[in-house]
Amino acid sequence: MSFSRHIVSVLALALLVGITAKAEAQEVKIGVVDLQRAMNETEDGRQAKRRLKALFDKRQKEFDAMQDELKRMGEQLEQQKNVLAEAVLRERYAQYQQKLAELQQFYMESQRELAAKEAEFTQQILERMQAILRRIGQAEGFTLIIEANEGGVVFAPTHLDLTDRLIQRYNAEHPARSGSDGSSMMSTKSSMMN
Numbered sequence: 754m755s756f757s758r759h760i761v762s763v764l765a766l767a768l769l770v771g772i773t774a775k776a777e778a779q780e781v782k783i784g785v786v787d788l789q790r791a792m793n794e795t796e797d798g799r800q801a802k803r804r805l806k807a808l809f810d811k812r813q814k815e816f817d818a819m820q821d822e823l824k825r826m827g828e829q830l831e832q833q834k835n836v837l838a839e840a841v842l843r844e845r846y847a848q849y850q851q852k853l854a855e856l857q858q859f860y861m862e863s864q865r866e867l868a869a870k871e872a873e874f875t876q877q878i879l880e881r882m883q884a885i886l887r888r889i890g891q892a893e894g895f896t897l898i899i900e901a902n903e904g905g906v907v908f909a910p911t912h913l914d915l916t917d918r919l920i921q922r923y924n925a926e927h928p929a930r931s932g933s934d935g936s937s938m939m940s941t942k943s944s945m946m947n
Contacts, residue, residue: 784898785909786886787916792878794920796929801874808870812863819856826852878923885922889915 792798826849834842890898898915899906 781896782894783909784890784895784913784915785901785906786898786914786919787901788879788882789902791882791916791919791923792875795878795923795927797878797923797927800929801878805867805871805874809867812867816856816859816863819852819859823849823852823856881927882919882923885919885926886915889918889922 793802826845830842830845830849833845837845886898889895901909901914901916
């Protein structure tokens with residue numbers, strides 16, 4: 754085979770591969786969705802956020818009361834340390850340490866409780882959203898739907914962003930009910946221990 758014929762064969766093969774790749778690329782349809790935004794904007798998500806905030810506020814109030822009591826105990830110990838007998842001072846310091854340990858335990862239990870409630874609320878909403886996204890994907894021929902935040906998506910054309918459609922369909926299919934157990938992936942930032 755001559756050199757020029759070899760070049761022509763290589764070019765023909767490259768052209769064929771390019772045409773095939775282009776045809777295959779046209780068949781691939783990828784969508785993106787921002788599940789965090791969708792969870793924040795569905796009615797169930799908003800309701801869950803309110804429920805989590807109410808629980809957080811309740812625990813924060815309890816925490817603040819315990820912290821105030823501990824602060825008062827510490828101030829009294831400081832004021833009375835030169836007046837009290839050493840045995841009484843040791844006893845009160847032990848009580849103070851016990852209250853501090855109780856405060857720390859309460860904080861840890863509250864954090865676990867909030868995380869468990871958030872996970873409980875989130876799971877049901879995520880399952881419903883995934884079902885909706887599967888239906889959209891199948892009906893509209895999407896090859897793949899990627900979570901925008903987890904997938905590291907830097908750019909996607911707006912026509913491939915399914916978030917608004919997901920929110921609308923979710924709210925239509927699952928209207929929020931007062932007292933519903935459904936809910937959200939809301940981030941409840943803790944100010945406890947500050």
